[in-house]
Amino acid sequence: MRFGLIAALAVSLFAATPALADPPIWLVRDADTEMVLFGSIHALPPGVEWRTARLDTAMETADLVAFEILTPGSEAEEIQMFMPFMRYFFADRPLDEVVTAETFARAAAAAAAQDIDVRSLQMMRPWAAALMLDMGADEALGRSEELGVDTILEQSLAEGRRKEALDTPELLLASIKALADMDDVEGEAMLVEVLDALGRDELDVEMDTAWAAGDIAPIEEEMRLMQEEAPRLYQALLVDRNHAWMPALTRMMDAEGRVVVVAGAAHMVGEDGLPALLRAAGYTVEGP
Template sequence: MNLRLSLTGLLGALLLAGCSDRPGEPASEPASYPVLWELTNAEGEIEGWLFGTIHALPDGVQWRSAVLDEAVAAADVLAVEVAALDDGVKLGELFTRLAFDGSSGASGPPGPLAARVDPALAEQYQELLTTAKVRRSHFDAMETWAAALTLAQVAQQAKAENGVDRALIRDFAGREIVEFEGAETQLRIFDDLPETEQRDLLNAVIGETEDYERDIGKLARVWQAGDAEQLSELTGEGILADPELYEALLAGRNRAWAAQLENLLSARAKPFVAVGAAHMFGADGLPALMEARGYTVRRIQ
């Protein structure tokens, strides 16, 4: 169920599903909102905020609140995974360069993608190809990780232009915006995975498409309701139950981000941190890591 908690936001792949049971259906005023944390120092002074986002949404989703808007207004700097999300041409060129450069964990030409797919998932793979309206050989020259992300984009129905990250970047126009990774660093995380892990990623993408329609509403409600307990459970399921992928896609990145965030805090700027929701929960989540570094992390929404 939780592939959309783990994949990169680039190319429109989801960290969480959209916040409507049917894409495009206007949402009513929510009774609750996604989780927002406040960071304070030993003197009780506010140092910054942590907010778990989703990178694509259907139209009409209402995720803002007065508490969130106050934090955004008070922040000095926005910290995101990737800042240049609207530069589709540049992102596309970067993706193409890495997807076909042969530098990933595979040895030799990748060969037919169908041969890299678990035979038990052959029917679902064909359904994705039909949805994408491409030939069976379309992905054969592509590295496995890149095919996985592209197929994830095919499966998802929410709109990247409605993503929370993009909205917050617009909110911070005229203020400083910093990247924890940037597009190339983020994609190279996938590109550097061993081929065995890339195939695990590919098969997870294909396998989860069968339940996409059933799960999209549930995931949306969990995120919008701010159900931290369920979100924490989801970050340890599915593809993130694989120790190598968990380390590469989540835990290792979180440790690097926590170090960068501490540097931001030492500069006395008040950062509003907006990264994928999967990075916020559990023992390896950013709130837990910042508590371990001596900050007080308090949920304010």
């Protein structure tokens, strides 16, 4: 199973600098509403060019902008948002009693290289340790959620602009539970795959280059592989969330004039993607 893909989905879908910015946009229409669907990248390194005049115009003229989640306004709000999920990251037994001695030694060395206290590592389920180490490695190479599409676009909204979150606490909890339901054998396999990928000195930029140029074929292929190799996670992280967002999207199509929806590019592709679901619901959809 390609667990590196799952780890990447938790934070982003890759990074690079294109020659010409033209990331994927879909336009959804009915008689009185235009909805722009923008397939985003949640975390990026410095120097990536992705903003276009078309996107900026859509953002400036939108009556409502929707994101997967909204950035908490304070540290207290952030704690309140994520605290219910934290218990799923932690194990009943220390990590060195759950995984093999070799895997733990490698994980402890990777944690030390990222200045992570081994006591924190010991508390985590194998899949959670894998995500933590994978995210830390990417951050060390310059990838940051602060430079991600969602963060930049939300911060660019003037005070008082209408914005909305698509994810509910229940949907977020279901996503975490899907990962938490992974047994320790699966979790260790994920951890080993992440450890095997550590030590690289540059980010993988292939998919991000394609995304920034408007080519969604590599993302479609990754989603196909995820559906084949991790169907339970594919269902919970993508399919279930997309279907749960549809009532909000159809309400927006009924009630608004101009809407922009910013969601991860993985949510936009294939027969389970938002453009396909909206087309099946009877709307006109134009795009890649």
